Amino acid sequence: MQDRPFYISQLINKQLRGELSREEETVLAEWLAAAPENQALLDELHTEGRIGEELQQLRKFDLEEGRRIIEGKLKAATPRVSIFRRYRIAAAAAVLLLLATGTYMLQQRSKQNAVPVIVQDIAPGTDKAILTLADGSKVTLDSSGNQVLQQGSATVRQHGGQLLYDAHDDNITVSYNTLTTPRGGQFRITLPDGTRVWMNAVSSLRFPTAFTGKERNVEVTGEAYFEVTQDAGKPFIVQINNQTKVEVLGTHFNVNAYTDEAALETTLLEGRVRVQGTILQPGQQARVTTDGAVKVVKDVNVDQVVAWKNGAFNFEDKTLPEVMRQLARWYDVQVVYEGKIPDIVFSGEMGRGLSLSQCLTILEKMNVHFRVEGKTLVVMP
Template sequence: MPDHQQRIAYLLARYADKTCSREELDELFSAIGQGDGPEGLEQLLEEIWQARHPAPEIDYEAVYRQIKPAVPVRKTIPLKRIAIAASLLLLAGTAYWLLPSKRTGKQATVLIQPAQRRILPATNKAVLTLSDGTTVPLDSTGKQLIQQGNVAIRQQNGQLLYASQPTDGNIHYNKLTTPRGGQFRLVLPDGTKVWLNSASMLRYPTTFSGKERVVELDGQGYFEIAANAQQPFKVKVRDMEVLVLGTDFDVMAYGDENSVNTTLLTGSILVKEGSTKQLLQPGQQAVIDNQDHQLTVKTADIRKVTAWKNGMFVFNDMALPAILREVARWYDVDIVYKASPGAELYGGGIGRDLQLADVLALLEGNGFNHFGIEGRKVIVLP
């Protein structure tokens, strides 16, 4: 076997044994993703898969759809090659990989009451509150037209779309609120697209007039701003402001987190906290501490920041409490600590389409704590 194929086989074996470092994982994906790689690479991957995990014929298309949002590979790679690689790296067919800094080698034994074996992930659901206080429940399947003055609001395919119409002189403010266990999309009257994560709220006018387009956010939202240099876009989060001309960015502003994080993907934004202002460049993140309100700027982990929008939990040296806060919002559960969380840091990702018990089993198998589920509570155990 040529040296490069031996190296791939070695890296795959390291991953299967959960001894693969984060650098080796990157090397493995890079080797698999080389479009000009050896002719026998696909055959090699298939042989290794059959040797390690004999199974019926794999639905490569389905596996590819699961892993596609999170796998760092080139789009020009042949589909079957990606799918085989995904199958090998996922081992049991689950869209995840975890690389904790400490490993225990123990089996996962999540304690679950029989009635709680199927706590499902979040779905498209929200509540629209009109300016007169009327509330309209929203979900994935609903299709309706809501008339508010001369503003037409259409719900379809798990999102709200506001038709851009001339104002009648009255500006109405609506609120879109997602519960824990929910998410939703919104197209504002100017064409700006917003993705709201679970347990979030966006307040906005039904038409934009004046010198600025201003919305208020609580929770987490991803924004694709419709460019309009004559009318800058502004996102308010309590005492913080994000001033935008035309760009893509994410704001995470949950009250139970340690900071408000604003991450820029494209364009430019100005983050303001009190008298402090900071202009961000693509790939940077502004972090405002919720205690002392100090603003710092660091290089962002874009894959982690946008993972929720792409259907993944992605960790980068994250401690268990931070991971469980995301889990609580997504699955609408409470976290109860009957033991201190382990000190291990997790790296990798888990698909957000899994049931809660599966997510906890993956965390448990790669960490020190056990978990139980009682009603809608996740119990952290020794």
């Protein structure tokens, strides 16, 4: 679902340009009537000078904040946090107008200068995937889909961005399907035993249409979050990249197995899992390197690990290449570096519902610059 503040800012942007539809006029009118300060804020935004003033103040804050983060001096509670909160309320719409694709101020300035301004933007990822059936046929899935498939006595229902498998016949003929998400895609699936799986972009899950044996076996690549239905007599086994095995009873855990990352990571939120013979406790993470060595990390920031599932990017303590790899998968772009890769460590969180330009505008506060050329994201020092 779209972030409400960004949606309202886009409506204000359209109103300033005289492009609101009737339905959008109704939504904006309801927002204005909800609180007197909303109307007051809109009145202020009709003044070009006011927009520029608020943007300048927030830019100044962000730059100083960025320097503190880079220098490692940012503390948990500083006066700047409260300052930002005051500015966030007063300047939110102005800033979001700048972040929205083709902002009002840029458009007005381009008209005055008679110089065309081309804003290249890329929408965020959406619910989409490909279901490959056992016979090799493929079914395209997206957020608008609503369909029912029949595989023998197994029923497959799609409701928007998720699949639900229903197989109650123990004598069912088992076949294996594969659910694959592309770059810029995500999807959810409920397996025949009730286990729920969230799949991030560029991931795959191979699974049976029914769990009839002594084990429940699935195979995964990329990144997926599991909420496994407990069945002590039938352990749940996840084979990762054909090299690592995770054995589960009933638990919540995340698997990050992207081949362009340094290690395969299994993070446990609830319950118990065994990774290559090593048992994890909640809050721990097993990192398996390419040589098969397992390292257990304690007290992992699990909120950061599953931020993607909850609709957010969490860039706390992430380097520039780590951040760029996440953006490349979600926005379906190729990242190219011009010159030396800046030595930057990021901090903070932002919604995955932002367009690429909105995301990059925020990241540029860390003194790194970008250029978008079609589906190529160029990182400049």
